[in-house]
Amino acid sequence: MIIRGDEPEQIALLKKLYPKGNYFMQGDEAIAYGAIFAGCRFYAGYPITPASEIAETMARELPKVRGYYIQMEDEIGSIAAIIGASWTGLKSMTATSGPGFSLMMENLGYAIMTETPIVVVDVQRSGPSTGQATKGAQGDFFQARWGTHGDHPIVAISPISVEDSFWETIRAFNISEKLRIPVVLLTDGVIGHAREQIRIPDPEEVEIVYRKLPKNEEEAKYPFGDVDGSLVPPMPLFGHGYFTHVTGSTHKETGLRDVYTPEVHIKLVNRLHKKVEKHEKEIEKWEEHFTDDMEILVISWGVSARPSFGAVLRAREEGIKVGLFIPKTVHPFPGRRVKELARKVRAILVPEMNLGQLILEVQRYVNDDVILKGVNKIGGVPLTVEEILREIRGVWDG
Amino acid sequence: MAEKTKYKMARYLRKEALPTALCPGCGGGTVLNAFANAIDQLKLDPRDLVVVSGIGCSAWIASPYFLADTLHTTHGRAIAFATGVKVGLPDKKVVVISGDGDLAGIGGNHLIHAARRNIDITVILVNNFIYGMTGGQVAPTTPFGARTTTTPYRNIEHPLNIAEVIAEAGASYVARWTTAHVYQLIESMKKALQVKGFSLVEAISQCPVQFGRRNKMKEPAEMLRWFLKNSIPISKAKNMSREELEGKFVIGEFVNRQRPEFTEELNKLIEELTGQSGPGDENAD
Ligand SMILES: Cc1ncc(C[n+]2csc(CCOP(=O)(O)OP(=O)(O)O)c2C)c(N)n1
Numbered sequence: 001m002i003i004r005g006d007e008p009e010q011i012a013l014l015k016k017l018y019p020k021g022n023y024f025m026q027g028d029e030a031i032a033y034g035a036i037f038a039g040c041r042f043y044a045g046y047p048i049t050p051a052s053e054i055a056e057t058m059a060r061e062l063p064k065v066r067g068y069y070i071q072m073e074d075e076i077g078s079i080a081a082i083i084g085a086s087w088t089g090l091k092s093m094t095a096t097s098g099p100g101f102s103l104m105m106e107n108l109g110y111a112i113m114t115e116t117p118i119v120v121v122d123v124q125r126s127g128p129s130t131g132q133a134t135k136g137a138q139g140d141f142f143q144a145r146w147g148t149h150g151d152h153p154i155v156a157i158s159p160i161s162v163e164d165s166f167w168e169t170i171r172a173f174n175i176s177e178k179l180r181i182p183v184v185l186l187t188d189g190v191i192g193h194a195r196e197q198i199r200i201p202d203p204e205e206v207e208i209v210y211r212k213l214p215k216n217e218e219e220a221k222y223p224f225g226d227v228d229g230s231l232v233p234p235m236p237l238f239g240h241g242y243f244t245h246v247t248g249s250t251h252k253e254t255g256l257r258d259v260y261t262p263e264v265h266i267k268l269v270n271r272l273h274k275k276v277e278k279h280e281k282e283i284e285k286w287e288e289h290f291t292d293d294m295e296i297l298v299i300s301w302g303v304s305a306r307p308s309f310g311a312v313l314r315a316r317e318e319g320i321k322v323g324l325f326i327p328k329t330v331h332p333f334p335g336r337r338v339k340e341l342a343r344k345v346r347a348i349l350v351p352e353m354n355l356g357q358l359i360l361e362v363q364r365y366v367n368d369d370v371i372l373k374g375v376n377k378i379g380g381v382p383l384t385v386e387e388i389l390r391e392i393r394g395v396w397d398g
Numbered sequence: 399m400a401e402k403t404k405y406k407m408a409r410y411l412r413k414e415a416l417p418t419a420l421c422p423g424c425g426g427g428t429v430l431n432a433f434a435n436a437i438d439q440l441k442l443d444p445r446d447l448v449v450v451s452g453i454g455c456s457a458w459i460a461s462p463y464f465l466a467d468t469l470h471t472t473h474g475r476a477i478a479f480a481t482g483v484k485v486g487l488p489d490k491k492v493v494v495i496s497g498d499g500d501l502a503g504i505g506g507n508h509l510i511h512a513a514r515r516n517i518d519i520t521v522i523l524v525n526n527f528i529y530g531m532t533g534g535q536v537a538p539t540t541p542f543g544a545r546t547t548t549t550p551y552r553n554i555e556h557p558l559n560i561a562e563v564i565a566e567a568g569a570s571y572v573a574r575w576t577t578a579h580v581y582q583l584i585e586s587m588k589k590a591l592q593v594k595g596f597s598l599v600e601a602i603s604q605c606p607v608q609f610g611r612r613n614k615m616k617e618p619a620e621m622l623r624w625f626l627k628n629s630i631p632i633s634k635a636k637n638m639s640r641e642e643l644e645g646k647f648v649i650g651e652f653v654n655r656q657r658p659e660f661t662e663e664l665n666k667l668i669e670e671l672t673g674q675s676g677p678g679d680e681n682a683d
Contacts, residue, residue, distance in 0.1 A: 088486025
């Protein structure tokens with residue numbers, strides 16, 4: 001049975017099972033509940049620290065809301081299964097960490113090419129390779145962007161707290177459904193395992209989106225064509241007699257393979273990019289603090305955005321004119337806004353739990369006369385307020 | 399073209415995708431024909447069918463040529479994709495048609511675990527002993543001693559006995575035939591489509607271009623004669639030693655049994671927890 005998540009029977013079920021109010025839970029659990037509220041009714045995964053709690057929560061909760069949980073034989077199979085389920089109409093998700101995310105790359109590209117809505121959670125851990133399996137990190141920023149081969153667009157979202165994990169998961173599903181595109185939820189082991197208070201809303205307070213379906217047989221003939229000018233084709237789901245053909249090879253608007261005609265490839269791949277550009281306003285999201293009167297700007301994301309905020313508050317108490325910018329949608333990167341903000345400051349600091357990744361993206365939008373400095377930390381221990389504050393004071397006095 | 403020849407099974411094919419890209423003499427056409435006949439004889443509506451394939455010449459047999467919902471996936475992963483499709487559409491027939499390299503080589507683990515789970519998917523595995531599409535490299539099914547582009551002297555590895563492994567892994571139904579046994583192939587495909595649970599039909603098939611040519615059988619008919627000459631019915635094979643069976647093709651039904659099926663168990667669990675049957679379930683028996 002295909003559930004979209006907004007049926008009255010489902011809303012009633014959610015209200016009964018998860019009454020609105022304050023809960024105390026982990027970031028990973030908040031992602032699972034966010035997915036359930038977003039209408040996700042199919043989950044396939046493979047155990048890995050620090051993402052396993054998402055699978056465990058889904059295994060326990062999904063059957064209660066008539067959803068399906070399956071543990072696959074590996075992460076390649078997990079992402080494959082959720083793509084298959086998505087073509088039947090089920091909103092689908094998988095979750096993993098670095099080693100599993102690496103294994104998913106080929107099929108992530110398949111989902112992009114076939115315009116299949118799915119959500120892939122990467123609870124980042126310290127790498128490379130098996131690294132520090134139980135420790136958080138932010139080393140997959142560019143893997144999320146460019147991990148799969150070929151020219152492609154991607155959307156990646158990074159939450160900064162447990163409550164944020166709940167809401168950003170819902171947003172990930174909504175964007176994925178609206179644009180027929182895989183969305184990566186790029187969280188990390190620190191937030192994933194942190195326990196915080198979160199407010200679970202009434203399901204009616206949650207706006208959820210379901211993919212556009214073909215209005216008639218004619219529209220269903222073009223599963224990969226721009227039938228209504230939105231650049232996002234309606235999705236003729238399997239099992240409705242449309243004889244839909246889906247392939248990761250270059251295909252025409254009908255779905256049929258044509259790997260020889262340059263124009264067919266150019267048109268398809270350009271539309272995949274343009275559909276994201278066209279809906280940029282609906283995808284982008286960031287937080288700004290004290291950016292009206294600043295001389296120094298801190299740009300940070302995910303787990304590092306928390307101590308960054310603490311450091312900025314402390315610096316303000318000391319009279320330092322510093323602002324904070326936190327991209328929540330990290331890909332596509334909100335470069336235009338960063339460019340505007342960068343014109344107002346003399347220095348930019350970029351705290352992150354890696355040896356410098358977001359900073360490379362920031363660099364593209366900053367003039368040479370602005371001091372650009374990373375505040376980097378690896379080893380599995382998050383940055384502290386003190387560590388970031390010291391750097392802010394340094395550039396303020398410097 | 400299909401219309402002119404009045405080929406009876408043409409109505410099951412995607413006309414705009416024809417002619418097929420298969421080489422002359424390829425066994426893929428026989429498999430496609432057998433599959434269309436199985437669907438026709440069972441009077442199955444292609445609207446109730448989802449065909450999933452991987453990558454390779456054999457993956458092209460039904461996708462895009464068979465007129466159904468078709469999901470052409472990545473190399474080796476068809477069964478994992480099909481798993482998601484079957485869970486979403488438990489009332490449809492979900493069929494995987496792909497090659498030996500795809501399903502038993504790179505994707506072998508998915509094959510074993512789908513059989514273990516006993517999910518109601520029918521797999522038609524086209525075994526041509528070779529990586530055909532990429533130019534005839536050695537496969538995990540290539541006979542000992544055979545020549546391929548990457549075993550230019552001789553193959554020093556042993557082939558995988560796919561049907562035996564999958565029967566052992568827990569499938570409900572497993573059979574093996576060759577493209578020289580078309581009627582038996584159709585009958586087994588029909589049984590596989592009807593059985594509840596995981597079913598595998600291994601179709602040994604000729605690739606004269608990439609395999610035969612390098613192994614003294616450049617004519618398709620020579621390959622079919624090779625199949626017939628070396629086929630041993632499973633009943634007879636039971637009384638033969640491993641050594642005696644070296645280089646032979648054991649044909650027939652390996653298993654046909656009932657075991658709890660995955661999607662049924664999954665839905666049972668949901669019913670137990672929600673204590674109600676959902677819309678559409680009233681007609682279930
Ligand atoms: C991940 C990946 N590795 C390798 C390939 C290249 N490749 C394409 S088809 C194929 C072999 C297919 O062999 P088989 O399944 O036996 O089918 P056949 O062509 O013989 O019918 C390979 C290795 C690929 N497409 N993807």
